[in-house]
Amino acid sequence: MLLRDLAHARAGDKGDTSSIGVIAYRAEDYARLERLLTPERVRAHFSGIVHGEVRRYALPGIGALNFVMEGALGGGVTRSLALDAHGKCLASAMLEIELPDEA
Template identity: 75%
Template sequence: MATQKRRTLRELAHSRAGDKGDISNISVIAYDISDFARLEEYLTPERVKQHFAGVVQGEVRRYSLPALGALNFVMEKALGGGVTRSLALDAHGKCLSSAMLSLELPATE
């Protein structure tokens, strides 16, 4: 019987992030283009919003860039009113992109 292994997103992809006002923008880029379909299937806007429950108060939109093996997420109302207004300790893009990479993927054989 094959052993199933849970993996984090960090094992399959890296991320880039930015922020403007109260919007966080996170791109997830597959290390290997062959993993892109798996990421695209699993990383839905709903799943990302659930992962950031309590942080992202607005809409999450996803843009797919298959030629780059990347997904771009735009998360509104994600920075406590904006980087300069938030009392959160460094809760901007880079911290959120690191948190995104901790997301667990479904087990594979």
């Protein structure tokens, strides 16, 4: 299944850093996201786009994970040559992550 089936997301930008909030639709799915959606998994998904560190902050109270990805915006929003210089579309790209079906 895709992450999209369990969660929604929004991307923000600051300089060359993209931050993406990933939010479980249902509170009971949060633990699963926390287990499966590791910074390593996210970094691998964005290889070729994200060139720096990926940090993850957990907000269990609202069932959300916040990913902060450095070196993700082609040197920074204002000088990036990318069509989507802000990396707004990265939130949807995040939801493409494949998750194993739970046994």
